[in-house]
Amino acid sequence: MGLEYFIARTGHRLVALKDVNLQIRSGEFVSIVGPSGCGKTTFLNAVDGLLKISKGQMLLDGQLITGPGKDRGMVFQSASLLPWRTVRGNILYGLELQGRNKSEAKERVDGLIRLVGLAGFENSFPSQLSGGMQQRVNLARALAVDPEILLLDEPFAALDAQTREFMQEELLKVWNATRKTALFITHQISEAIYLSDRVIVFSARPGMVKESIEIDIPRPRKLSVKRTPRFLEYEDHLWASIVEEVRKQGMLPDEIKSGPSIRPSDG
Amino acid sequence: MAQELQLIEGDALELGTRKQGWLAAAYKDHEGKLIGLLAIVVVGALWEYVGTSGIMNPMFTSAPSRIYDAGAKLFAEGSIWKDISVSTWEFVLGFALSIVVGIPVGLLLAWYRRLNYAFDPFVTILYATPRIALLPLLIIWFGIGINSKIAVIFLGAVFPILMNTFAGVRTLDDALLKAARSFGANDRQIFLTIALPGSVPFILTGLRLGVGRALIGVVVGELYAATAGIGHLISIFGSTFQTDKVFVGVALIALWGMILMRVLQIIEERFDAWRPERSS
Structure with a gap:
């Protein structure tokens, strides 16, 4: 599968992204990291078709993206669940909207509920769930429509550090079972490395692909892989790459400019 | 100098208050x-x-015991039941009309921007005018019977219902809208699956506020000109200095209002979890 993007969105005379061209293999897990405000989320929203692009165009497999489509499923940063629907009702929501609320779909939903570890909570309401569990519902809802590409917009950003780690492991498990092509946006470098086959670094605004790094760590990966020398090497390299970008914007305090060995604290 | 923090064994920290007797706890x-x-x-x-x-x-x-005696006497005579039923009937019809008009119009105005632009001046004018000022007109149009009361109750109750319904549709959670759009939802689906259920708690608040307004309508409408009803009784007893009986009427209205408010408040609390979180 190939992804071709050409986008130059000029809202308020501001080019958010420029000449982004990604080739993503089918079934590949790709993360995008970059300095804050580099247009990562804009990019993902454009891929999902949620943005009206004022100038430029975005192509997916040679097809112009004009709006949301059944081939893409989005996992949002906030769980954005309907508070008056149960877990099952929320997971079914996307299917219902697309008019695919058939009995086989319901069986698939049952399978998904087990897969994301929500068995026993089918009839709970979102307000009764923890943040981590709400994000499981969010993930299952996106998977329920059986998209070709799964788009994930910092889905763990609002979780506490420990839950976040466990959810990363869970996500890999789910991804492993479904093998969807996944495009993951995050601020956290270690999260990107741990999850991905490839990590893409966006440059400072306007967002462009600065670097694309294959993560050569065998799967399945345990969380402990994060403390291996090889993992840390990747982390150092990516952090240095991002610091360089931030420095271009001239927004770094002096003490951080001093060297690439300083890593961000989690979160 | 080192400091030592020690938790003596068998003396684990207990959170909360100390144990109390059952009476104190109750x-x-x-x-x-x-x-x-x-x-x-x-x-x-x-x-x-x-x-x-x-x-x-x-x-x-007056005095509580005198009001009680007066009440007992009025109920024993039995004619008060007719007034209660007239007032109840006015309230039920007027309030039902407010719901039937207020909720759909509120939904429509919130959903169709241009419709709102056209209706907004009228809503604002009518909402700002004390509806009581229209009473003489309503009497001219509908007579001094039950119809003019229904009209004044309707004018009082319909606006809180309409405006809260409107607010409910307008305060949709952006995150929910985004999620629905991402699944390709059209406007009709967004209305049915998000706007409508999402505005339920607001509509309930509107109903609760509407009850208060409707009761004012009942009393004021009947005080002004009527042939029966609790407000009418209050007016007659008042002008003949039967203070005890006036209080009986007031107590009836108060009781009525409290019961309805409480019922709606309980229903409202059930739906509280539905209210969208503003910034997410």
Whole structure:
């Protein structure tokens, strides 16, 4: 599968992204990291078709993206669940909207509920769930429509550090079972490395692909892989790459400019 | 210098208050209500004392026991039932009309921007005008019977219902909209699956506020010109200085309002989890 993007969105005379061209293999897990405000989320929203692009165009497999489509499923940063629907009702929501609320779909939903570890909570309401569990519902809802590409917009950003780690492991498990092509946006470098086959670094605004790094760590990966020398090497390299970008914007305090060995604290 | 923090074994920290006797615990649980009840009793006793001891003329202040006696007498005579039923009927019809008009119009105005632009001036004018000022007109149009009361109740109750429904549709959670759009939802689906259920808690608040307005409508409408009803009774008893009986009417209205408000409040609390979180 190939992804071709050409986008130059000029809202308020501001080019958010420029000449982004990604080739993503089918079934590949790709993360995008970059300095804050580099247009990562804009990019993902454009891929999902949620943005009206004022100038430029975005192509997916040679097809112009004009709006949301059944081939893409989005996992949002906030769980954005309907508070008056149960877990099952929320997971079914996307299917219902697309008019695919058939009995086989319901069986698939049952399978998904087990897969994301929500068995026993089918009839709970979102307000009764923890943040981590709400994000499981969010993930299952996106998977329920059986998209070709799964788009994930910092889905763990609002979780506490420990839950976040466990959810990363869970996500890999789910991804492993479904093998969807996944495009993951995050601020956290270690999260990107741990999850991905490839990590893409966006440059400072306007967002462009600065670097694309294959993560050569065998799967399945345990969380402990994060403390291996090889993992840390990747982390150092990516952090240095991002610091360089931030420095271009001239927004770094002096003490951080001093060297690439300083890593961000989690979160 | 090192500091030592020590937790002596067998003396684990306990959170919360110490154990209490069951009486003290029962008191703690109901403290608010008990104090409220006590306050009522104290004020009632004072009122009784003032009304019956001769300090004040009871025709001026009345007294709880006198109101009770007057009430018992009125109910024994039986004609008060007719007034209660007239007032109830006015309330039910007027309030039902407010719901049937207020909710759909609120939904429509919130959903169709241009419709709102056209109707907004009228809503604003009518909402700002004390509806009571329209009473003479309503009497001219609908007579002094039940119809003019229904009209004044409707004009009082329809606006809180309409405006809260409107607000409910307008305060949709952006995150929910985004999620729905991402699954390809069209406007009709967004209306049915997000706007409509999402505005339920707001509509309930509108109904609760509407009850208050409707009761004002009942009383004021009947005070002004009527042939029957509790407000009509209050008016007659008032102009003939039968203070005890006036209080009976007032107590009936108060009781009625409290029961309805409480019922709606309970329903409202059930739907509280539905209210969208503003910034997410």
